[in-house]
Amino acid sequence: MYSLTSSMTVSDRPSVVSSSKEMNGDAANFSVVGKKPKVVFVLGGPGSGKGTQCAKIVENYGFVHLSAGDLLRAEINSGSENGTMIQNMIKEGKIVPAEVTVGLLQKAMSESKVQKFLIDGFPRNEENRVIFERVTKIDPEFILFFHCTEQEMEKRLLSRNQGRVDDNIDTIRKRFKVFVDSSLPVIEYYEIRGKVRKVDAARPIDEVFDSIKPLFMPFVQDDLLTLSENLLHAIDNGDYTTYKRLCDTEVTSFVPEAQGHLVQGLDFQRFYFDLVLETKKLAVACPSVQSIISSPTVSVLSDDVGLVTYTRLQQKLGSPSEGMVVAYNETRLWKRVKSTEGEWEWKNVHLHQSKTPSS
Numbered sequence: 001m002y003s004l005t006s007s008m009t010v011s012d013r014p015s016v017v018s019s020s021k022e023m024n025g026d027a028a029n030f031s032v033v034g035k036k037p038k039v040v041f042v043l044g045g046p047g048s049g050k051g052t053q054c055a056k057i058v059e060n061y062g063f064v065h066l067s068a069g070d071l072l073r074a075e076i077n078s079g080s081e082n083g084t085m086i087q088n089m090i091k092e093g094k095i096v097p098a099e100v101t102v103g104l105l106q107k108a109m110s111e112s113k114v115q116k117f118l119i120d121g122f123p124r125n126e127e128n129r130v131i132f133e134r135v136t137k138i139d140p141e142f143i144l145f146f147h148c149t150e151q152e153m154e155k156r157l158l159s160r161n162q163g164r165v166d167d168n169i170d171t172i173r174k175r176f177k178v179f180v181d182s183s184l185p186v187i188e189y190y191e192i193r194g195k196v197r198k199v200d201a202a203r204p205i206d207e208v209f210d211s212i213k214p215l216f217m218p219f220v221q222d223d224l225l226t227l228s229e230n231l232l233h234a235i236d237n238g239d240y241t242t243y244k245r246l247c248d249t250e251v252t253s254f255v256p257e258a259q260g261h262l263v264q265g266l267d268f269q270r271f272y273f274d275l276v277l278e279t280k281k282l283a284v285a286c287p288s289v290q291s292i293i294s295s296p297t298v299s300v301l302s303d304d305v306g307l308v309t310y311t312r313l314q315q316k317l318g319s320p321s322e323g324m325v326v327a328y329n330e331t332r333l334w335k336r337v338k339s340t341e342g343e344w345e346w347k348n349v350h351l352h353q354s355k356t357p358s359s
């Protein structure tokens with residue numbers, strides 16, 4: 001590991017500031033918090049594989065899975081006053097009144113730190129759609145529609161073996177009819193608005209998943225940009241805990257102050273975080289610093305690697321002259337790794353930084 005030290009012109013170093021953007025230190029770095037909720041509705045006939053694919057999307061893209069059916073079944077098991085009514089509706093394959101389902105969805109969404117939701121099995125009819133829209137004012141990003149033949153869906157449901165009261169041939173047939181009569185019109189509503197992404201769900205599980213991956217690339221790009229912003233805020237705020245969480249322990253960097261040397265590991269940057277702490281203890285005034293990202297591009301190179309390039313405009317109030325801005329061109333390479341808890345996390349593995357010619 002390098003322990004090169006140099007002048008304080010480093011820009012991957014912390015400075016004391018009060019930043020307006022609060023960061024949540026508890027959330028895993030995969031989970032981007034504090035943003036406007038993003039919703040993808042997942043629709044398709046019973047047994048088309050919605051739940052199966054949702055589990056894969058959650059694992060790979062950090063979404064929160066809200067299955068309307070699961071929430072209703074949990075409501076029955078909780079002994080709520082609506083329990084018997086819901087149980088009877090499900091047994092008959094009928095659609096539960098929207099006030100109940102939307103209420104459960106809204107509660108689950110408000111309790112979640114992560115604001116990217118896959119809402120599975122919803123909206124199942126026009127009433128579901130209208131009430132959700134009215135209550136939440138959320139417009140879905142798109143509708144993921146799993147298309148599959150009834151013959152294939154029936155075969156899958158009869159061998160699902162989850163002990164569900166509605167996975168018997170009579171109720172299955174009723175659910176198919178409800179899907180055609182009530183759910184297809186909702187899909188048509190969104191189709192007219194260009195929101196439906198139709199997937200051939202009759203193929204093997206992994207093939208289906210491969211075909212939906214490209215739909216989630218914009219979310220990955222958005223996450224990588226937000227993580228880069230979070231990293232800069234951590235630096236500006238002298239927040240080493242967040243900085244460390246977002247970086248790989250073996251992160252490499254080419255930064256101007258290392259004078260052409262490749263720096264490896266966190267020790268080099270740690271030095272500056274410690275220095276700021278010292279400065280704070282000595283009650284010496286630190287210049288206020290704030291970085292913003294300008295002209296970003298995000299390239300997702302594979303499932304596990306992404307590249308973010310941007311110009312970082314660093315405002316330094318009070319040092320050396322009021323309102324001075326320094327600009328750096330930065331490239332950050334992000335790699336997705338599994339944590340010891342088995343969760344996917346993006347880590348910054350390389351930084352390339354140079355001062356812009358005008359700085």
Ligand SMILES: Nc1ncnc2c1ncn2[C@@H]1O[C@H](COP(=O)(O)OP(=O)(O)O)[C@@H](O)[C@H]1O
Pocket residue numbers: 044045046047048049050051052053156157159160161201202203204205208
């Ligand atoms: N592409 C697939 N090929 C074969 N079986 C599948 C596929 N997708 C899901 N299954 C199986 O079919 C059953 C129904 O899938 P599930 O995801 O529960 O459907 P849904 O949520 O749409 O009702 C499950 O037992 C699941 O393991």
Ligand SMILES: Nc1ccn([C@@H]2O[C@H](COP(=O)(O)OP(=O)(O)O)[C@@H](O)[C@H]2O)c(=O)n1
Pocket residue numbers: 045046047050067068069070072089090091093094095096097101120121122123124128166175
């Ligand atoms: N939006 C919803 C979703 C499910 N449900 C009820 O829950 C049942 C099971 O839905 P689900 O989404 O868990 O399962 P599948 O029918 O897709 O296999 C439905 O048949 C409805 O009775 C509902 O009333 N409203």
